[in-house]
Amino acid sequence: MSAAVQRVTDDAASVPPAQIAVRNVAKRYDGTPILERVNLDVTSGSFCTIVGASGCGKSTFLRMLLSQETPSSGAILLDGKPLPAEPTTERGIVFQRYSVFPHLSVEDNLTLADEFAGSRLTGRLFGTARKIARESQTELLETIGLAAARKRYPDQLSGGMQQRLAIAQALVMKPKILLMDEPFGALDPGIRADMQELLIRIWKETKMTIFMVTHDIHEAFRLGTRMLVFDKVRHDPEHPEAYGATITYDLPLDHKRGEPPPKASELFPVPSGPPK
Amino acid sequence: MRIINRRPSRPTALLLALVPFVATVILYAVASHYRRLDNPSDKLLPSLSRMGDAFGRLAFEPDRRSGDYLLWTDTSDSLIRLGSGVGISVLIALVFGVGIGFIPHIRAALAPYVASISLIPPITILPILFITFGLGEAAKIALIVVGTAPVMTRSTAQAVMEIPTEMIIKAQTLGASVWQMLTRVVLPQILPKLVTAIRLGLVPAWIFLISAEAIASTSGLGYRIFLVRRYLAMDIILPYVAWITLLAYVIDRLLYWFSRRAFRWAYLKGETL
Numbered sequence: 001m002s003a004a005v006q007r008v009t010d011d012a013a014s015v016p017p018a019q020i021a022v023r024n025v026a027k028r029y030d031g032t033p034i035l036e037r038v039n040l041d042v043t044s045g046s047f048c049t050i051v052g053a054s055g056c057g058k059s060t061f062l063r064m065l066l067s068q069e070t071p072s073s074g075a076i077l078l079d080g081k082p083l084p085a086e087p088t089t090e091r092g093i094v095f096q097r098y099s100v101f102p103h104l105s106v107e108d109n110l111t112l113a114d115e116f117a118g119s120r121l122t123g124r125l126f127g128t129a130r131k132i133a134r135e136s137q138t139e140l141l142e143t144i145g146l147a148a149a150r151k152r153y154p155d156q157l158s159g160g161m162q163q164r165l166a167i168a169q170a171l172v173m174k175p176k177i178l179l180m181d182e183p184f185g186a187l188d189p190g191i192r193a194d195m196q197e198l199l200i201r202i203w204k205e206t207k208m209t210i211f212m213v214t215h216d217i218h219e220a221f222r223l224g225t226r227m228l229v230f231d232k233v234r235h236d237p238e239h240p241e242a243y244g245a246t247i248t249y250d251l252p253l254d255h256k257r258g259e260p261p262p263k264a265s266e267l268f269p270v271p272s273g274p275p276k
Numbered sequence: 277m278r279i280i281n282r283r284p285s286r287p288t289a290l291l292l293a294l295v296p297f298v299a300t301v302i303l304y305a306v307a308s309h310y311r312r313l314d315n316p317s318d319k320l321l322p323s324l325s326r327m328g329d330a331f332g333r334l335a336f337e338p339d340r341r342s343g344d345y346l347l348w349t350d351t352s353d354s355l356i357r358l359g360s361g362v363g364i365s366v367l368i369a370l371v372f373g374v375g376i377g378f379i380p381h382i383r384a385a386l387a388p389y390v391a392s393i394s395l396i397p398p399i400t401i402l403p404i405l406f407i408t409f410g411l412g413e414a415a416k417i418a419l420i421v422v423g424t425a426p427v428m429t430r431s432t433a434q435a436v437m438e439i440p441t442e443m444i445i446k447a448q449t450l451g452a453s454v455w456q457m458l459t460r461v462v463l464p465q466i467l468p469k470l471v472t473a474i475r476l477g478l479v480p481a482w483i484f485l486i487s488a489e490a491i492a493s494t495s496g497l498g499y500r501i502f503l504v505r506r507y508l509a510m511d512i513i514l515p516y517v518a519w520i521t522l523l524a525y526v527i528d529r530l531l532y533w534f535s536r537r538a539f540r541w542a543y544l545k546g547e548t549l
Contacts, residue, residue: 068445087448098440103464103541112460113450123456155544173450 018077019044019209020065020177025074026244027060033244034060038074040228040247042211044176047203049220050213052230053268056245058213061230062181065211066093078177089113092170096182099166100154106165107150110137113172137172144168144198160191164198171202180212184219196223217264227251231268322511331515334500346500351523354497357413358478358485361420365481366474368421369428376429377436378462379454387433394426398484406492416488423484424477431476435469436462468542471535475528482524 018041025038034057042048050058063069064076067087076083078090087093100109114133115125125133141147144164146157154162163183170178183199184192200223203210214220220227229249236242249267284292301324308321322330335347372390375382401422402415409415439462447457489498497520504512536543 066445066449068441087445089449089451091449093446093449095442095446098442099446101443101446101461101465103539112447115460116447116450116452116456120453120456123452123460153541153544155541169446170449175449 017080018042019079021077021080023075023077025064025071025076027057027064027069028072028244032241035230035246036244037246040250042209042226044209045207047210047223047225048212048228049224049226050211050228050230051215051217051220051264051267052245054215056230056232056268058230059181062179062211062213065177066091066179089173090176092173092175092178094163094166094170094178094180094183096185100162100169102154105151105153106146106157107134107137107141109154109165109169110140110172112169140168140171143202158191160187160195163187163195167195167199167202171206174206175208177209177211180210182213182215185215192219199223217262217267221253221262224253227253229267319508319510322514327511327515330509330511331519334512347519349495350497350500351519353495354485354489355523357416357489357496358420358481360413361417361485362424362474362477362481364417364421365425365428365477366470368425369432369470369473373429373432374436374458374462374466377433377466378458383433390426390429390433394430396422398423398480399487402488402491411492416485416493419484419488420481424481427480428470428473428477431473432466432470435466435473439465464539468535468539471531471539475531478524478527482520486520 020040020042022038022040025035026033027035038061050061052058060069064071065083067083067085070085078084093099101112104112111125111130111133114136115130116123118125118129118133138147141150144167146161146165146168149157149161154165157165163186167180167183184195187195196219199210212220212223227249228247229251230245231248232243232245233248234243251262304321305324308318308323311318311321312323331347334350335345338344339346372386376387376390377383398419402419405415405418405422409418443461443465444457447461452460485496486498486501489496490502493499497516501513501516
């Protein structure tokens with residue numbers, strides 16, 4: 001295990017100027033450590049997939065990148081400056097659920113950001129301005145295959161359609177960084193594959209940095225340019241809660257395309273029984 | 277098939293819904309009939325036709341003393357009080373409920389206070405209201421507000437807090453200011469729940485309205501009932517109770533219908549009452 005930690009530090013020293021720099025970050029809830037000694041440098045345009053056993057703090061890490069939570073100690077730098085203390089438009093987010101607004105139709109979900117920008121007072125556009133805002137989303141609607149469903153409400157869409165809408169909504173602000181927390185976790189395998197292709201296409205077009213938490217190691221391997229594995233380095237059998245998790249493996253994946261993915265059990269402890 | 281899996285057709289459902297109403301009327305008619313066999317001028321269970329006559333007189337004949345059509349002046353006076361009281365409560369619930377639910381500092385400052393206020397039995401405040409506002413309309417409306425606003429405020433705050441954090445975070449990543457989140461995310465999402473809170477709040481609102489009218493008033497549905505009580509005029513009281521119930525029912529249905537039409541997105545899943 002110590003070799004893996006060593007490796008993380010080596011990588012951190014050798015990469016070009018980082019867009020996101022995580023410096024010795026730890027996170028504790030009521031004194032219980034969740035994450036400790038997390039160090040990471042990520043260059044712009046990377047596609048980082050994050051895997052690990054459940055409860056290992058990968059979602060917590062993502063929420064810290066989003067500023068939904070703050071590190072208990074250490075620092076996260078964005079382009080060399082401390083991360084803003086609250087969510088901003090430069091970091092988009094796709095959650096597993098509740099990502100789209102149920103009271104807005106598909107097209108209104110997409111124009112909402114323009115409406116926020118267009119009217120400080122009401123956050124609402126009317127007449128011609130609204131028409132223009134809606135038309136500007138047509139291309140995006142077609143990319144995600146929801147042009148025919150533009151007048152429907154999210155609850156009238158399938159799970160896959162809702163997640164496509166969620167991704168499109170996050171793209172409207174053209175964020176530099178897209179954060180995704182198990183975005184396809186609730187989807188059927190077939191739809192999942194389609195969504196993965198859509199995501200790769202969008203990533204290649206926009207060249208943004210993506211952090212994606214997943215519990216599916218095949219997905220992590222297939223999509224990412226870099227796979228981060230979160231796990232506990234230190235274990236106290238008497239007090240399983242005594243230590244937090246950190247990044248134990250940091251695998252560059254570019255040159256590995258075509259090779260079979262490593263088994264999850266080789267990277268972190270996997271509970272016996274059928275995988276989720 | 278198990279009974280939980282058997283669903284009535286629409287006509288059957290309608291018929292089933294009518295059964296308890298019709299049974300009540302028949303039961304009353306029979307009981308009234310036997311009482312009047314003993315004593316034809318029985319006041320306790322007047323015949324349906326006598327109640328109809330009495331109700332018709334109040335509805336369609338001008339009062340000999342004032343020249344008013346009493347049923348309609350009573351109804352409009354009561355509804356104005358009810359509407360004003362509940363309207364003010366809704367405004368209070370929106371301003372404070374949304375503030376408490378959405379902004380942590382306001383929540384810290386006001387949530388315990390509102391929780392305490394909502395536990396005061398409103399009717400104990402009535403004497404205070406009569407002393408401060410006099411015996412006019414203000415005291416009656418104030419009683420309805422005192423009785424309904426705290427609970428409505430709490431349920432509005434709860435509705436705001438039940439909005440998934442994910443959506444509020446998402447709105448921030450889309451560049452929304454606090455005010456924009458209020459107008460485009462929070463308010464639209466709680467409005468259907470606010471209508472539900474109004475519908476539930478109307479039940480105590482009616483109680484406080486009738487109580488206030490019974491104690492100090494010169495008009496209104498509650499005033500009339502408690503006035504004619506002195507003459508054991510069950511032929512007026514019973515139809516008035518039925519009339520009040522009908523009004524309450526129609527208002528409830530109208531609100532529900534409005535909510536379903538205005539907030540269609542909130543009714544896409546499952547059955548609602």
